[in-house]
Amino acid sequence: MGYRFTVADVAFLGSAEGVAALAEIDRLELTSASYLADVATARKQAGDRAAMLLETVLLRRKAVSKLDDSTRWLFTDEALQQATPSRVAEHRARRFTGRVVHDVTCSIGTELVHLRETADQAIGSDLDEVRIAMARHNTGASVVRADALKPVTKHAAVLADPARRDSSGRRKWRPADFAPPLDELAEVYRGRDMAVKCAPGIDPPDVPWAREIELVSLDGQVRESCLWTGDLATVGRRATVLKSDVDGWTITDAEPDDCPVTAPAEWIIDPDGAVVRAGLVRHYAARHGLAQLDPRIAYLTGMRPPPGIRAFRVIEHGRYSEKSLKQVLGRHEIGRLEILVRGLDVDPNALRPRLRPRGPREGTVVLTRIGHTPTALLCQAERIPG
Known part of the structure; x- marks a missing residue:
C-alpha cells in the first residue's frame, strides 16, 4: 500500500509551494541504486512532507506510459492502477460527443478529462474526498461527492467504472461482486444512455441489459469490455483495436461474416x-x-x-x-x-x-x-x- 494522501496534501501539492517542492524532488534519480540516499535527501529538503512528495513523483513517472501529460497529475497508487489508459479513454469519450455526461465513478478523473473535450458538458462524482480533490486538480471539471447508486443528475448520459478488485487485489468477474454491482447500476439508470467499463471476461448472459458489448484492446492486450445501453449502443458486438502510436480500428457484428474454411494457405x-x-x-x-x-x-x-x-x-x-x-x-x-x-x-x-x-x-x-x-x-x- 502506498502513501495515504489527505485532502490537505492535495491542496498543498496543487499550490505554488507544492509545485516547487515537487520540482525539487523530481531532480532526484530515485533508482534502485540511489533510492536510500535520495530518500535521505528528500527528508532534509521537505521534512514531514517528503513521503507525499516522493510518492507523487514516483507515481507520475510510473504513469508516463499510461496517461498523457502525467507530469502534472496527482494520483494515489490504487487510483493509478485502476485508471483507464488515455488512448482508451479518448476513444470512449468520442461516443459522448455533444452530450451532457456524468461520470458517476470519476476517481482521479482519467475519463473525465477526455469527456470534457468531447461532451457538451461533463461532470464527475465519487465518494472518496481525496480522489474528488485530485480529480478537480487534474481536470478542472465540476466534481461532487455522490454515491453512484443515488443519482444527482436527471437527464445526463452516464459513464461508470465499477471497482473490479476486492481488498486482496484479486480480480472479480461476477456482476454482483463489482462495486457498485452492475445490475444495480443498470436498474438505477434504467432509461438513461449509459456506458459501463467492465472486465474483459464478463459473460454476456450475465448482463442482458447491455445492448452493445465492446471489447477493447490496446497494443495487443485486451483491456476491457464496455457495456453500452440506450442510444449509445449501435450494434450488438464490437471489437476495438487501439495502438499507442497509430490509428485504431473497429469491427462489429453488423458486418458480413461469410468466410470459407480451407486448408492452410501462404x-x-x-x-x-x-x-x-x-x-x-x-x-x-x-x-x-x-x-x-x-x-x-x-x-x-x-x-x-x-x-x-x-x-x-x-x-x-x-x-x-x-x-x-x-x-x-x-x-x-x-x-x-x-x-x-x-x-x-x-x-x-x-x-x-x-x-x-x-x-x-x-x-x-x-x-x-x-x-x-x-x-x-x-x-x-x-x-x-x-
Whole structure:
C-alpha cells in the first residue's frame, strides 16, 4: 500500500509551494541504486512532507506510459492502477460527443478529462474526498461527492467504472461482486444512455441489459469490455483495436461474416484478442478476404495478411506429434522457437524443452486442430507494413 494522501496534501501539492517542492524532488534519480540516499535527501529538503512528495513523483513517472501529460497529475497508487489508459479513454469519450455526461465513478478523473473535450458538458462524482480533490486538480471539471447508486443528475448520459478488485487485489468477474454491482447500476439508470467499463471476461448472459458489448484492446492486450445501453449502443458486438502510436480500428457484428474454411494457405493470421473475445473472427476474416482453418478455431489463413499486423508465413505443415515436430525443427535448423497453441491441450513452456530446438534460425510453431487432426505449422513471423 502506498502513501495515504489527505485532502490537505492535495491542496498543498496543487499550490505554488507544492509545485516547487515537487520540482525539487523530481531532480532526484530515485533508482534502485540511489533510492536510500535520495530518500535521505528528500527528508532534509521537505521534512514531514517528503513521503507525499516522493510518492507523487514516483507515481507520475510510473504513469508516463499510461496517461498523457502525467507530469502534472496527482494520483494515489490504487487510483493509478485502476485508471483507464488515455488512448482508451479518448476513444470512449468520442461516443459522448455533444452530450451532457456524468461520470458517476470519476476517481482521479482519467475519463473525465477526455469527456470534457468531447461532451457538451461533463461532470464527475465519487465518494472518496481525496480522489474528488485530485480529480478537480487534474481536470478542472465540476466534481461532487455522490454515491453512484443515488443519482444527482436527471437527464445526463452516464459513464461508470465499477471497482473490479476486492481488498486482496484479486480480480472479480461476477456482476454482483463489482462495486457498485452492475445490475444495480443498470436498474438505477434504467432509461438513461449509459456506458459501463467492465472486465474483459464478463459473460454476456450475465448482463442482458447491455445492448452493445465492446471489447477493447490496446497494443495487443485486451483491456476491457464496455457495456453500452440506450442510444449509445449501435450494434450488438464490437471489437476495438487501439495502438499507442497509430490509428485504431473497429469491427462489429453488423458486418458480413461469410468466410470459407480451407486448408492452410501462404499465411496464418492470429486475430487480435478483442476480435476473438467479441466473437467476430468470421467478420474479421470476411473483411480481409481470409478463411478459417477450422470453424471452431480462431486461426485464419490466406494469401495476403491484413496490413499493420504480425502474421506468420507458412514454411511447412503436417499432422502434429512431438517426434515429427522435432524432426521438422531439426531439418530447418530452428533454435529460437515461439509456440502458439489453440484447440490442443499443449503447454508451450513444457513442450519447448522436450523439443530441444537447436540451430541458428528462428521460427514460430502454430499448434492447432483442423477437424479432428492435431496439426503443426512451422512459420516465419513477419511484421506486415500498415
